[in-house]
Amino acid sequence: MTTSSGTRGLLIGGSWVEGAGGGYEVRNPATEAVVGVAPEASAEDARAAAAAAAEAFPAWSRTAPEERAALLDKVGDLLEARMADLVPLVQAETGATLAVTNSLQIPQAITRFRRYAKGALEPTRIPLPPGQQAATPLAPGGLISAVAVRQPVGVVAAITSYNFPLTNMAGKICPALAMGNTVVVKPSEFTPLSTLRLLELVEASGALPHGLLQAVVGDGEVGEALVSHPGLIPLVIIRGSGPTTRELSAHGAAHGVRTLAHADGGGVLYLDAHADTETARTLVRTSLDRLGVCNRLNLLLVHESRWDDLLPAALQELDALGVHGVLPPHDRERGFEWALDEGNEANVTIDRVASAQEAATIANDETSGLAAGICTTDADTANRFLDAYAGTGAFWNATTRLLDGFKLLAAPETGINVDHVPGPRGPVTFRDLALRQFVVRPA
Amino acid sequence: MTTSSGTRGLLIGGSWVEGAGGGYEVRNPATEAVVGVAPEASAEDARAAAAAAAEAFPAWSRTAPEERAALLDKVGDLLEARMADLVPLVQAETGATLAVTNSLQIPQAITRFRRYAKGALEPTRIPLPPGQQAATPLAPGGLISAVAVRQPVGVVAAITSYNFPLTNMAGKICPALAMGNTVVVKPSEFTPLSTLRLLELVEASGALPHGLLQAVVGDGEVGEALVSHPGLIPLVIIRGSGPTTRELSAHGAAHGVRTLAHADGGGVLYLDAHADTETARTLVRTSLDRLGVCNRLNLLLVHESRWDDLLPAALQELDALGVHGVLPPHDRERGFEWALDEGNEANVTIDRVASAQEAATIANDETSGLAAGICTTDADTANRFLDAYAGTGAFWNATTRLLDGFKLLAAPETGINVDHVPGPRGPVTFRDLALRQFVVRPA
Numbered sequence A, B: 001m002t003t004s005s006g007t008r009g010l011l012i013g014g015s016w017v018e019g020a021g022g023g024y025e026v027r028n029p030a031t032e033a034v035v036g037v038a039p040e041a042s043a044e045d046a047r048a049a050a051a052a053a054a055e056a057f058p059a060w061s062r063t064a065p066e067e068r069a070a071l072l073d074k075v076g077d078l079l080e081a082r083m084a085d086l087v088p089l090v091q092a093e094t095g096a097t098l099a100v101t102n103s104l105q106i107p108q109a110i111t112r113f114r115r116y117a118k119g120a121l122e123p124t125r126i127p128l129p130p131g132q133q134a135a136t137p138l139a140p141g142g143l144i145s146a147v148a149v150r151q152p153v154g155v156v157a158a159i160t161s162y163n164f165p166l167t168n169m170a171g172k173i174c175p176a177l178a179m180g181n182t183v184v185v186k187p188s189e190f191t192p193l194s195t196l197r198l199l200e201l202v203e204a205s206g207a208l209p210h211g212l213l214q215a216v217v218g219d220g221e222v223g224e225a226l227v228s229h230p231g232l233i234p235l236v237i238i239r240g241s242g243p244t245t246r247e248l249s250a251h252g253a254a255h256g257v258r259t260l261a262h263a264d265g266g267g268v269l270y271l272d273a274h275a276d277t278e279t280a281r282t283l284v285r286t287s288l289d290r291l292g293v294c295n296r297l298n299l300l301l302v303h304e305s306r307w308d309d310l311l312p313a314a315l316q317e318l319d320a321l322g323v324h325g326v327l328p329p330h331d332r333e334r335g336f337e338w339a340l341d342e343g344n345e346a347n348v349t350i351d352r353v354a355s356a357q358e359a360a361t362i363a364n365d366e367t368s369g370l371a372a373g374i375c376t377t378d379a380d381t382a383n384r385f386l387d388a389y390a391g392t393g394a395f396w397n398a399t400t401r402l403l404d405g406f407k408l409l410a411a412p413e414t415g416i417n418v419d420h421v422p423g424p425r426g427p428v429t430f431r432d433l434a435l436r437q438f439v440v441r442p443a
Helices: A043-062 A065-094 A105-121 A165-178 A192-205 A220-226 A243-254 A277-286 A304-321 A356-366 A379-388 A405-409 B043-062 B065-094 B105-121 B165-178 B192-205 B220-226 B243-254 B277-286 B304-321 B356-366 B379-388 B405-409
Strands: A010-012 A015-017 A023-027 A034-039 A135-139 A142-152 A155-159 A182-186 A213-215 A235-238 A258-260 A267-271 A297-303 A324-326 A347-353 A371-375 A393-396 A415-417 A426-428 A434-442 B010-012 B015-017 B022-027 B034-040 B135-139 B142-152 B155-159 B182-186 B213-215 B235-238 B258-260 B267-271 B297-303 B324-326 B347-353 B371-375 B393-396 B415-417 B426-428 B434-442
Touching (some): A034 A065, A034 A192, A043 A142, A043 A155, A043 A182, A043 A220, A065 A105, A065 A165, A065 A192, A155 A165, A165 A182, A165 A192, A182 A220, A220 A243, A235 A243, A243 A258, A243 B243, A267 A304, A277 A371, A297 A356, A304 A324, A304 A347, A347 A356, A356 A379, A379 A393, A379 B043, A379 B434, A405 A426, A426 B434, B034 B065, B034 B192, B043 B142, B043 B155, B043 B182, B043 B213, B043 B220, B065 B105, B065 B165, B155 B165, B155 B220, B165 B182, B165 B192, B182 B220, B192 B213, B220 B243, B235 B243, B243 B258, B267 B277, B267 B304, B267 B356, B277 B371, B304 B324, B304 B347, B347 B356, B356 B371, B356 B379, B371 B379, B379 B393, B405 B426
Parallel strands (some): A155 A182, A155 A235, A182 A213, A267 A297, A267 A371, A297 A347, A324 A347, A371 A393, A393 B434, B155 B235, B182 B213, B235 B258, B267 B297, B267 B371, B297 B347, B324 B347, B371 B393
Antiparallel strands (some): A010 A213, A023 A034, A135 A142, A142 A434, A415 A426, B010 B213, B022 B034, B135 B142
16 A cells, blocks of 8 residues: 555554554644545554564664664664655644744754664663672682673553654654664654654665564554553553553553553642742743643742742743743642643642642642652752652752753653652653663673 | 460551451461461451551651661661560471571571661662763753652562561561561461561560551452552562462552562573583582572573583482483473472473574573573673573573572562563562652752
């Protein structure tokens, strides 16, 4: 099948196959013109894609890191040469709402892609805590060296969200491949054709061995299939917030598949009794540079002793940004995430609290546990807050917008994971798409 | 309720309560004499115990590490003074089959307990990979320091196995408490009375704040309840192998509870074409010092070119240990774990293979993925095997018996976890009973 947009179907095992789920017309949301026909996968196609990626895994995981990095760099060359061609298709599919017209977007994404490809070269040894020995006299016969290392997981599925396909390629697919994994991609419902076209470009170039990348376009049934086969796909990155992410995570958990996702977000900022007013203003302002993101300011808590002076200052900052402060009494839970409430993104919930401890407790018990910060000049209070808050990122006089793999770790963030168990949590980087293994050798 | 053994019921929220599940007579398996009546928990008791542990968590997690270590050390004093009293009860319950008559057992366990209590003092900072910066110029206003730290999880449940209660106290409960967690213990079916008595000792001494430790005795219903409340108990350590562990792990996964467990084990040893015969003999021998453990030699693979000389050498070693080598053709899967086959522990499956790669593939595809080793003098072959094997421990000229937290990391092993996802894997230590959190402060 060759669709009117030029894509040829699903990418399974290095071949373009017709989706068993049929095809559907993709229309420009602005003009309603038909952009193309997207091939649709069935649950069985998703399983086949996973099986093909699993088949490609052993050889790729054994490929030397230098070669993995070099091959991915060749993909970088290809993207540099060909990406601009993709822009009209993305614009048509999305009604030009994606910021791909920004001329900086493509070079930036390619720079990131190349940088993340170098992740393959990072030593896989897991550092020990300070003071711990790396080599222990384990054997009576002599020294033996025991280290913990990262090994690739196998097949990682990436259920992507509303992003320029190159951004997903750089931020999610490249890190997974660099680590030695193979990948099944489920494009977002907004960019099926351009994502397939991008993967087709890569596949056709021969830059990478066949089969490392699989792509399945589809609806909920396909998403569910991707989180239902722990033996084939032990790990799934789910991007995007909201009910779909929540349901897929629950479905994955029930099937024994580990998902990395955050269905809910929303940053908390607590302005302490010892808050510096100018710092408070800066934190409010810099926490709201974007409204649709998970780590933006969502709930502002103000110490009761400073309600009368900090509230007006905060409201003034919100006003200047066109954001509305929702004041008590509240008719919905304080953790309600405005970024997910279409049309009502420009709100911030505000409340007063009696202490840093109360603020941390509210952040722990009533919000997603993504990120919270304290604004204070008092180090003891700050430390109490940082210790008491259990979410993935705790901030002192710094904005929760910094909860981001690139900003915190200069590494690609494949997603943010909010859960309450050991393992990858907060920004997930390529280092997290790995299994821990202990290796013991003669020293 | 005061039972005939002197225990007073279930330990929930610092009080002894009557188990809603009633009570059952515990008999000495050797003499059939009644040892006492064990109070039995209902699923609702298990939930109440978890809720009580959750209530105790915030204060304990905020207790300074130095104080946590000091309080646990006081428990060490108590155990030292009183543990010998417990031995007759353990012997009666287990029919004297537990090795508690070994006079070294108690002092050794107490030494470990004290050592593990010091885990509380270890810096909680998670080390960065070599070459990565700890502080990044994140804010326009100046340097900000971003670090990843370990934070306690909350309530951890320990479903323990056939062990001297003090061993569980030292190896599982102490590390969880040291890390700042609170604990619900489900004693093994073989030691309900002695485990309750031990916890009663600790609780009555007042050495620890009330409520840190909860205990529920019960059957499968109680185990299931402990892995069914992710909001109350996000993490459960399950000790012991076999079908019960497998079912509880699956039940936990379906409820979104993270379990750390290995239902199956069995070490693999591959004798390569370049194996030194004496090393091969030593590895076979030292891998079978105990037969009931998960990391013992279970499957021996021999390179076909050395079948004629290494097989007789291996069989001679097995013979000397009273172990039977099960030769091909095999009528059951090669990964079948003899340690779990009651009465047939003294077997090792043997087969021939054509290469190190084939040996690694068999270990990956047909065994539990716990541990495998290669015996060879050739470094290239060794590295190929170590790279290709995906299990939790990979060994070169070293026995899989070293897959043990204490031996590898000089840290208490709360259990071994065999799964195929990022996070704690292989020997789980106190460092793994923690959540990752990013903390950002002004530098």
